[in-house]
Amino acid sequence: MFVTVLKSKLHRVKVTQAELNYVGSITIDEDLMDAANLLENEQVHIVNNNNGERLVTYVIKGERGSGIICLNGAAARKAQVGDIIIIIAYAMMTAEEARDFKPTVVFPNDNNRLVIG
Template identity: 65%
Template structure:
């Protein structure tokens, strides 16, 4: 049996853009993606701290070192620029693997979204 566990998390990152007229997804600064072990195209859950919204989408790589966090397409309706969000990636593993697995957790600077 496999269970789903937290694999990656970017905790309390500020939304810098919301682009309604886009196919869909969340654009994340490449440095944040690497630090949190997220890959382009990976399915993620986005939790909006400001309004309680939760949504699922996939990751697109943003420019490195910019702090970009942009919700695209329909997800843009679920956030406002400046909202604080949590981005969570999950992985499947056996219960035995999960007991010793350590997720990649990132706590960026809340003003710049850059890794401290």
């Protein structure tokens, strides 16, 4: 039997752009992707702390060091620039694997940059 568990989380990042006329997805700064162990094209769930919206989309690699968090396509209707969101990825594994698995949780600063030290 497999269970679905939290794999990665970017906690409380700020939306920097919303591009309605785009194919779809969320663009994330590559530094944040690496820190949170997120892959390009990986499915993610987005939770908007400002309005309660929730959606599922996939990751597009954004410019490294830019702090970009951009909701694209229809997802752009679910948030405004400045909204605080949580980006969550899940993984399927056996219950035995899940017991010892430790998710990657990242808490960027107010400018969507990694806090070192």
